[in-house]
Amino acid sequence: MNADVGSPMELNGLQRRRALYQPELPPSLQGTRVRVQFGDSTTTIDPKCVDIVAQAFPHTFGQRLVHFLDPDTMASDAQVIKEYPPIRVGVLFAGRQSPGGHNVIWGTYDAMKAQNPHNVLLGFIGGTEGLFAKQTLEITDDVLSSYKNQGGFDLLGRTVDQIRTTEQVNAAVSACCDLNLDGLIIIGGVISNSDAAQLAETFAKHNCKTKVIGVPVTLSGDLKNQFVETTVGFDTVCKVNSQLISNVCLDAVSAGKYYYFVRLMGGKASHVALECALQAHPNMVILGEEVALSKLTLKEIINKICDGVEARAAQGKYHGVLVIPEGLIESIPEMYALIQEINNLHTNNVSEEDIPSQLSPWAAALFKFMPSFIRRELVLHQESDNSAQLSQIDTEQLLAHLVEAEMNKRTKDGKYKGRKFSSVCHFFGSQARGSLPSNFDCEYAYVLGHICMQLIAVGLNGYMATVTNLKDPTNKWRCAAVPLTAMMSVRRHLRGPGAVPIGRPVIHPSPIDLKAESYAVLREKASSFLLDDFYRTPGGIQFEGAGSDTKPITLTIEGQDYLGDIETLQDYLDKVKTILKPGCSREILKAAISSIASINDVLKVMSAPLNTELPLYHFN
Numbered sequence: 001m002n003a004d005v006g007s008p009m010e011l012n013g014l015q016r017r018r019a020l021y022q023p024e025l026p027p028s029l030q031g032t033r034v035r036v037q038f039g040d041s042t043t044t045i046d047p048k049c050v051d052i053v054a055q056a057f058p059h060t061f062g063q064r065l066v067h068f069l070d071p072d073t074m075a076s077d078a079q080v081i082k083e084y085p086p087i088r089v090g091v092l093f094a095g096r097q098s099p100g101g102h103n104v105i106w107g108t109y110d111a112m113k114a115q116n117p118h119n120v121l122l123g124f125i126g127g128t129e130g131l132f133a134k135q136t137l138e139i140t141d142d143v144l145s146s147y148k149n150q151g152g153f154d155l156l157g158r159t160v161d162q163i164r165t166t167e168q169v170n171a172a173v174s175a176c177c178d179l180n181l182d183g184l185i186i187i188g189g190v191i192s193n194s195d196a197a198q199l200a201e202t203f204a205k206h207n208c209k210t211k212v213i214g215v216p217v218t219l220s221g222d223l224k225n226q227f228v229e230t231t232v233g234f235d236t237v238c239k240v241n242s243q244l245i246s247n248v249c250l251d252a253v254s255a256g257k258y259y260y261f262v263r264l265m266g267g268k269a270s271h272v273a274l275e276c277a278l279q280a281h282p283n284m285v286i287l288g289e290e291v292a293l294s295k296l297t298l299k300e301i302i303n304k305i306c307d308g309v310e311a312r313a314a315q316g317k318y319h320g321v322l323v324i325p326e327g328l329i330e331s332i333p334e335m336y337a338l339i340q341e342i343n344n345l346h347t348n349n350v351s352e353e354d355i356p357s358q359l360s361p362w363a364a365a366l367f368k369f370m371p372s373f374i375r376r377e378l379v380l381h382q383e384s385d386n387s388a389q390l391s392q393i394d395t396e397q398l399l400a401h402l403v404e405a406e407m408n409k410r411t412k413d414g415k416y417k418g419r420k421f422s423s424v425c426h427f428f429g430s431q432a433r434g435s436l437p438s439n440f441d442c443e444y445a446y447v448l449g450h451i452c453m454q455l456i457a458v459g460l461n462g463y464m465a466t467v468t469n470l471k472d473p474t475n476k477w478r479c480a481a482v483p484l485t486a487m488m489s490v491r492r493h494l495r496g497p498g499a500v501p502i503g504r505p506v507i508h509p510s511p512i513d514l515k516a517e518s519y520a521v522l523r524e525k526a527s528s529f530l531l532d533d534f535y536r537t538p539g540g541i542q543f544e545g546a547g548s549d550t551k552p553i554t555l556t557i558e559g560q561d562y563l564g565d566i567e568t569l570q571d572y573l574d575k576v577k578t579i580l581k582p583g584c585s586r587e588i589l590k591a592a593i594s595s596i597a598s599i600n601d602v603l604k605v606m607s608a609p610l611n612t613e614l615p616l617y618h619f620n
């Protein structure tokens with residue numbers, strides 16, 4: 001465990017200014033008379049898994065949704081969260097670092113102290129291991145002062161994202177009992193929140209008074225479903241990465257000699273890569289989900305990239321930027337099968353050194369074909385969910401290596417007559433993960449922290465704090481809580497005549513939706529991105545001033561609002577025309593309309609063909 005965690009930090013000028021930023025609360029959380037209303041009982045997001053999840057979570061399955069009510073909402077069945085005796089709550093960073101995480105703790109602390117100054121918030125030093133070892137730090141104004149609105153997780157630090165084995169669960173139960181905790185807040189992504197659900201069930205089964213609440217905090221943005229719009233950290237990470245990519249694009253076009261291969265951290269799903277491509281307009285982006293859907297082989301991917309390089313060379317361009325998600329490697333069918341074999345061998349305790357000799361013949365052949373650095377990375381020990389360590393596999397280098405070989409071959413065969421292909425590789429991970437959080441992430445995390453405290457005060461167990469309507473200003477945010485079991489499902493595997501669910505229920509990472517408008521826009525722009533060097537410079541995160549609120553959240557949230565920068569009305573119309581195709585959903589149309597001052601202004605200048613294509617006037 002790092003000895004520096006929890007010590008007060010010396011802040012520089014910008015950090016000091018950020019520490020003064022006060023996030024807003026939505027009306028439903030303001031004042032001392034917070035009211036909640038219980039909604040429908042829940043099942044699970046996958047109707048085929050209801051029985052399995054219900055059996056696995058007999059004490060916490062089926063609980064009701066909870067909504068926080070605005071002060072002016074009339075509801076005869078509303079429950080006022082009254083004053084209560086002092087409570088003790090524990091909090092830990094279980095998942096990976098993600099910008100904004102500190103504000104969950106700050107929000108919880110403020111809400112607790114506003115209710116009763118004798119409430120106690122204990123942070124577990126070193127995350128899960130601190131929980132097992134009961135190593136705590138009492139959160140106070142002093143402790144918090146240098147961590148408000150700051151990046152990193154260094155207030156408490158973190159270790160392993162796992163509370164799962166019997167030994168770990170027993171240690172967690174004994175820590176919560178010994179420390180007499182009324183609540184335990186677990187901050188993290190899909191893995192941590194799945195573990196939170198299991199812990200909540202164990203507490204309920206043993207009549208332990210500690211209530212477990214999960215908070216959606218992960219840079220990957222993959223804890224996304226009908227209840228959760230986005231995760232804390234995704235906004236910041238996409239903004240920082242987009243800036244880095246755009247810097248690389250400008251560097252590339254300036255010298256005109258390198259192809260940059262950029263891999264982005266973000267787990268198995270490609271949310272970060274999609275968002276950054278929409279923001280920065282690199283020449284090529286290959287998303288894991290589209291590769292998996294089209295079952296593209298490694299060879300086909302390499303050929304596609306080489307075709308792009310050739311097409312650009314035909315225009316005299318010998319530079320370019322390719323963006324890939326770190327999960328791409330697992331989406332390539334043959335690589336997926338190889339990684340699965342390696343994972344199975346790990347599960348059977350085969351050592352890293354012995355894995356190559358125990359692969360099946362075809363997997364061994366593919367393994368041998370890989371450059372030695374990739375071989376070494378593929379056999380590294382697994383993540384806590386038994387998957388490959390994606391951050392450690394240099395897929396961008398693999399692609400650059402194979403593209404170079406193919407370009408040399410095309411040159412030799414006389415098919416390519418352009419200049420020699422030359423590449424530079426980057427992996428953008430911690431550069432963005434350690435950033436100062438954006439205003440949006442500061443606010444979102446702070447609000448979630450407040451919700452956590454209220455849920456513990458009501459005595460709810462096995463819930464996730466949620467906020468929806470995030471694309472609107474904070475005063476329109478809708479605060480709620482959703483039973484963790486409602487987000488669980490079980491992976492299906494083909495067996496016999498049909499797909500049957502096997503394995504244990506968990507919250508799975510959501511892939512990007514290839515039917516969403518944001519993806520459609522990306523595809524529509526693909527050839528222009530490839531050939532026109534249509535680079536976009538979103539710039540660094542703006543915390544204050546004119547630029548700070550122009551786009552407070554990411555473009556892909558709900559996949560509905562890719563409008564880019566709007567300079568003029570005509571600019572707007574051109575963009576709307578691209579996005580709003582006949583038959584697009586009412587939600588998309590409404591989002592577009594709400595982003596302009598007056599619909600009449602649009603109607604005045606609309607051209608005839610646009611008018612007939614887009615019956616905007618049907619909506620008011």
Ligand SMILES: O=P(O)(O)OC[C@H]1O[C@](O)(CO)[C@@H](O)[C@@H]1O
Pocket residue numbers: 096189218219220265266267268326389390391392
């Ligand atoms: O390399 P580290 O620090 O273990 O973390 C890497 C992993 O963390 C994550 O952010 C977890 O979602 C992944 O995107 C990534 O693979």
